[in-house]
Amino acid sequence: MAGGSREIKNHALIEFLQSQTQNVLHRLYTRPSACLAIVRLMSPFERQLVMNLLWLEQPLETKQVTSWVTLEGRSAYEAALKTLALLHILPNSKENMSLHSSFKTGLRNGLTGSGDIESFGVPALDVGFEPLSxxxxxxxxxxxxxxxxxxxxxxxxxxxxxxxxxxxxxxxxxxxxxxxxxxxxxxxxxxxxxxxxxxxxxxxxxxxxxxxxxxxxxxxxxxxxxxxxxxxxxxxxxxxxxxxxxxxxxxxxxxxxxxxxxxxxxxxxxxxxxxxxxxxxxxxxxxxxxxxxxKHEDGRDGPHGFVVLETNYHIYAYTNNPLQIAVLNLFVAFKTRFSNLIVGTLTRDSVKRALINGITAEQILSYLVAHAHPQMKKNNPIIPVTVQDQIRLWELERHRVKGQDGYLYKDFGSMNDYEVVVKYARELGVVLWENGAKRMFFADAAGRVLIRNYIERRTAI
Known part of the structure; x- marks a missing residue:
């Protein structure tokens, strides 16, 4: 059993199934359609392991299965075993390998057309309405x-x-x-x-x-x-x-x-x-x-990109798809609209509007790259560096100043008093700013009561 070392990410539904209880999965495996569908979602290595064990009546020695695996495929083999174990399809055993009985029976029935046929749906005998093609x-x-x-x-x-x-x-x-x-x-x-x-x-x-x-x-x-x-x-x-x-x-x-x-x-x-x-x-x-x-013509874009972005922030979008136009409108200021062309500009206000709605600069750039026109994709980089930097700078403008509640401590009687108190505040981890020359520091509001009590205890001594 050969296999590459490249790791294949599990299908999202496989990961969801792994989070289910053993009881839920074993009840699910009584349905032939579920077993067939799960096998279709598996990686090629996982599917090969399952099919090699499906028709065996007796468990197979683990070391025998391991001997089928090439050195390059060892990591993929281990990952497949882990996935199948989490799905409760192939119990993790060092001695023998055998598919769980409920899954084995369900998959066999699915492949041979036996078992619970209703799990594949029951065709309607009486037509309830004029069917759509x-x-x-x-x-x-x-x-x-x-x-x-x-x-x-x-x-x-x-x-x-x-x-x-x-x-x-x-x-x-x-x-x-x-x-x-x-x-x-x-x-x-x-x-x-x-x-x-x-x-x-x-x-x-x-x-x-x-x-x-x-x-x-x-x-x-x-x-x-x-x-x-x-x-x-x-x-x-x-x-x-x-x-x-x-x-x-x-x-x-x-x-x-x-x-x-x-x-x-x-x-x-x-x-x-x-x-x-x-x-x-x-x-x-x-x-x-x-x-x-x-499979049908409805004025949609083809598989190729449709956005052209110039260094002067002008955007030309060759599309009449309402959805794509609406997405662009989230961060582009439209200037002119034709039947199959949108002309607009990336402006400070249009980008900030998107940022306020929770869209990040990297997401805007990713969208422009993903939908770039084939002519643009010949450029390296696809998006002009000046445009990339400006969009990121507009995002940074929103984070230029960050407010935090706290209290300013000043007017200490001596440098010694200041150093003792600020040291205590540092130990609490609440000092946000300090200036030793002026004997003052600013601390988070969370430390106010502790610092005040500390100063009062020192004053009382």
Whole structure:
């Protein structure tokens, strides 16, 4: 068993599963769809280990498995063993290796089409509504997703934007992507960092926030929650599925995931739904949102960058995508708008407006680099150094003066009195400034009572 030494980061859902209890995981592994989906999320080395042990009826000696691993692949092998042990799939043993019985049975059933077939979804026998085609489902899912992203970037600007459902709004705040400012939800630094990620990574971060939020509810079963996610990932796009076999927890999820663009059903439908590409590609390596975007024409940008930035701070954005325009409007002062071109300038006021909303200078620069036009990417560095430095200087202006409450101690009778008291204040760790020549020092307010009592005790002697 060969393997490279390059470390592969676990999928975010794998890390979430590792935080679950052994009981939850073993109940989850009774569902064939969950076992198949988890294997799809594993690294190649982890998947190879599982498949080598899957059909064995007896445990395999650990030293025999270790002998398959090359020297270069040893670190990847150890990492795979650790991951599988945390998932309670492969118990950590120095003598023998054997997959946990529940996972082995679940994965075997998933591969052979036996066991609990309902874990892959139950196709609807009676059509509840006129089904959407895969292309129409892509348009629907993207509209739902863009509504959420567009609301994030326009919430603090006063620009009119379609409002997502109350559930989406609550999740945006609960996940820390937006903050509540006197009743208004405004994008913060974490939210802007979220926008810098790839669309597929955005979807998964949003889904993980949803999973964490659901886990906090005592009336929701985590096995049902995770199981439904894995069931969705195994469904066929365009097919209608029945929700009559779903648990109360999963019925709630159907309504929630409709708001996120993972599920479609019209308002009048109560028993049938369709998964979108967002849902069916949850556990695959396919970039679900990017795939959906590429399958229909809606005036979106292609895979190439669209921003040109000059040394005089002028920006030319070749785009008609409302979302990209709204993001730029967070830190760019627009001058002219054409059908497929935005002309603007990075100004002190426009950048400071973004900084006030929690967006950092590095995030602005990262966004400009990520969306730089191919012509700009020929430059080294991509962003002119003068522009980089100026944006960072505008950020530093906000931190030029830092206030701190405290008290000034002065008018000591002698140098000895001053030195004794300031030494005591230093030992307390509260001295913020001192001037021995003028016999005065400034100390944090937290030390006021102790310093005053110390001075009074010395005076009384």
């Amino acid at each position: 895969p292309e129409e489902l892509d348009v629907y899912a993207l509209e739902r997703w863009d509504t959420t992203l567009h609301f994030m970037v326009t919430s603090g600007t006063g620009e009119a934007s379609a409002k997502p459902s109350d559930g989406v709004l609550y999740l945006l705040e609960h996940s820390g992507l937006m903050r509540n400012d006197q009743g208004r939800r405004i994008i913060n630094s974490e939210g802007f960092q979220f926008l810098l990620q790839s669309p597929h990574a955005q979807l998964w971060e949003f889904m993980l926030s949803y999973l964490r939020m659901m886990a906090e509810r005592e009336d929701m079963d985590m096995v049902d929650i995770l199981g439904f996610f894995f069931t969705l990932s195994m469904m066929q796009i365009g097919q209608q599925y029945s929700n009559e076999t779903l648990s109360p927890t999963q019925i709630i999820m159907v309504a929630d995931l409709r708001d996120f663009g993972l599920i479609y059903f019209p308002e009048h439908s109560t028993t049938v739904f369709q998964p979108t590409r967002f849902a069916t590609s949850l556990t695959s390596h396919m970039q679900s949102i990017s795939e959906a975007e590429s």
